[in-house]
């Protein structure tokens with residue numbers, strides 16, 4: 001007698017344990033944005049002692065590591081991404097001793113610590129830039145930056161037509177010591193963030209030294225800011241393309257061609273030049289001198305994914321944020337394509353994929369996904385703009401997060417997403433601080449909405465962010481219900497759902513697992529098996545029944561039980577189920 005195999009068809013996309021070993025391959029890494037995490041001093045701005053005081057929360061949540069955005073000496077023209085001294089802590093955030101204490105406490109709790117390195121540009125208050133201004137044209141001091149003569153009569157036109165990512169021209173003209181207009185300098189971001197010239201040997205040796213400074217203190221790795229920007233095309237040629245922080249990925253194309261997945265890219269002569277890889281090969285060697293699998297993670301908004309994977313070749317960085325995934329709209333076929341293409345690209349070089357849904361530069365996914373066209377405003381939402389549907393956004397955010405955490409690879413969480421936090425989407429423009437808002441004349445609302453101080457305690461002034469109740473940006477009153485103390489111990493809360501997911505992910509070794517698509521559940525459904533866990537995300541309108549033999553483990557929102565007794569996954573819900581069929 002022939003038995004008919006009724007098991008749904010599967011397709012292997014990524015093999016379990018391939019390759020394995022180093023901690024960062026499957027780590028869940030939590031981004032701390034220091035000014036908005038926790039404030040110990042009471043000035044309304046978060047600080048390092050505040051981080052230390054809340055590390056228990058991260059250990060309890062169950063993450064493996066913490067990445068801290070910059071806390072170095074800085075005039076804060078771009079919230080610390082304008083560094084004036086790479087070897088010191090800004091008094092706003094504390095002292096080097098506070099850093100050491102934080103690091104020691106994190107390590108005692110079993111948490112690794114990654115710090116942010118900003119090598120594309122310095123602050124205009126960095127000693128090198130101050131010296132360059134003072135020394136004048138043709139000086140060795142100017143050679144560390146990109147100073148050029150202007151074009152046109154008397155050099156009144158910028159040296160080329162590049163635009164700043166924050167809006168406006170990417171060049172600012174200097175004034176010579178005698179008061180006459182002088183050379184121009186390049187800044188891909190704000191005018192207070194002059195770009196370094198990475199052809200200069202002193203720039204290279206200085207940053208290797210900075211790496212060693214922090215490695216010697218014991219950090220486990222670095223997140224490399226604008227990792228695709230340091231080398232520019234020779235001659236700085238004009239370019240008519242458009243640069244922006246992020247574009248939505250509406251058209252995910254054909255999975256056979258990894259190169260068809262787009263949407264997270266910055267192209268042009270200022271980005272993703274081949275020469276940048278020499279820098280990472282050198283840095284790889286520096287990290288390799290230290291014990292304990294130290295890691296570099298690239299913030300590289302490049303496309304297509306095959307270009308991104310070049311940053312994580314075996315002798316370069318360890319991870320690169322997968323922004324193509326973040327930029328993909330709420331659409332099951334597009335997400336399937338990007339997930340599969342991501343494995344193809346990273347497996348080809350033996351690197352892990354590095355999933356991420358939110359960070360300090362984009363609208364939080366709880367808000368992005370609550371818009372009529374999900375993801376349509378990644379660069380900021382303000383009053384007067386369409387306001388997200390908060391409940392729908394949260395439901396989808398939880399669905400997206402469980403989908404992400406079920407995938408093998410490393411995953412990054414942005415502080416507050418474990419609380420289901422939305423952006424502040426109606427922030428008063430008068431309170432905005434992001435240079436992107438000012439440089440675009442308000443056309444882009446900017447990133448302040450995702451940087452609002454965290455709510456820890458629902459009844460406290462400033463929701464327990466600081467002992468005085470002061471917060472550098474106002475928190476919406478509705479955030480009381482998102483506060484940690486309102487969710488801790490409450491079954492089904494976003495916080496407890498994240499905690500359960502991280503625990504199950506660890507127990508079932510999902511981070512180092514494999515991925516096989518499970519077919520047959522419909523086009524609107526993303527279904528895959530990772531080890532013995534089936535992950536089903538239903539993005540369509542109709543509930544779908546889990547296949548026979550699937551035993552429910554966790555759901556992003558309550559599933560239902562059909563007349564047939566089977567578990568049904570409703571719209572915008574992800575479930576994890578034990579599945580050994």
Ligand code: GLC
Pocket residue numbers: 078081082118189225226299360361
């Ligand atoms: C990166 C940072 C962003 C910063 C920019 C300039 O994209 O994540 O916050 O504004 O670089 O340093």
